[in-house]
Amino acid sequence: MDCRTALEILDAVRPDSADRMEPDVSAASDHIESCRRCEDHFLARRHFDRRLGQVMRDVPVPAGLKHRLLAEAEAAQPGEEQDSTAEHAAALGTAGTADPLLASDTAESLSARQRRAGRRARLAAFASTALLLLTAVTFFLARASQAPAWTMAELRHDAGTAFQTFDELPVFDGGFDPRLPEYGWETSRAIAIARQPRGFPPGTGPHAAALYYFALRDGRPGRVDGILLVTPKQNVAEPPTNQRFNAQGVGSGPVSTVAWTEGEYVYVCVVRGGGDSLERVERALRLTEAA
């Protein structure tokens, strides 16, 4: 990728955005990291952007605007209802007559049809994700009466499931502080981790775990994609005795996991591929810690 293209692509990406993990954006970032001149331009532009963004957003909102908006909307209501009922009456060939019962029935049946159409659409959307939700919610509810929610085997299994269906998970509901682990997760230059976690299990909450998507680019071929799950320790029966990320002895498969306990939290890291992917993550964390 040439310098100009890389800089143009990164012009479209906000620093805190998950778009950083898109393939072309990753490639542009790789170029910037390997080209000193581009890195200087990129940093100057980012600095300019930050300052300009503050000015762009610094628009004073007129005092009382909210109340004026609500008042106008309220004032618009009676007129709109009368107009719509008159239109419906005209459509039914009753123009010029004022039959309150007919007008109100027409408006009511139209409203009822609209509500039914809306319900059908909502049911269709729910049906398309019912299997995933049923699996996760049933699992969670079965354990809701007893604490903790997971054994370690169950937690690893659910973390793997969540990785596969990450895009469908809701935004984390903030039921606990989903803090990242110490030792490099927030400071590593090789690990890009999304700022906004998703919640698990799926649904509006309460969420027992928060999941962060991350990507590792360490200069070696291929990017490592993964998720980092965090849950309060009390949600886990027999939390891991490991107190640090340790990729030793992890087997291979479609996904691999490492779990450990730090303070009041249990963490599970899930990556695609085998133990070598986890080893790359561990190496990046240790390099950051050592720096």
Add this chain to the structure above:
Amino acid sequence: MDDRLAANFTELVEMHYALLYRFAFRLTGSVADAEDLTQQAFLTAQRKLGQLRDPSRAKSWLCSILRNTYLKNLRSRAAAPAISLENSPEPADEALDEAVFDEQELQDALAELPEEYRTPLILFYFEEFSYKEIAEQMQVPIGTIMSRLARAKSHLRRRLTACQVFRS
């Protein structure tokens, strides 16, 4: 509008009126026009509230309504011609670091942009939307939005640093 919808609409206004107004101001450059535009947008949203199936998309939906209202208003009156976006060299990094922003110069620079470049730029700087979300809102391909953002930002960099040169 039944009570539930009325409550939803009130919540919509309370949560998003400031963002919408600021967006409207950066589009129009005028306090009065921005307030009118915001009001029109919310009246439209009120009429079409039943179409909003997913509350998490309310912000994006409202911004689309506001933009469409703005475009309709533009068509009904002659808009100031926008400049063509040139490909002249970028300012030096030092010029970017030293740039001091003047509110009026910023608004003038925005007004020089064609609307299809100005809108994604404003949405970008408000840090509310990713380029994918902007592309979806404006119903243009992602690559087009990325290109427009790059050119619009380049225009601002040249324009806002050139002002410093004239003043110094």
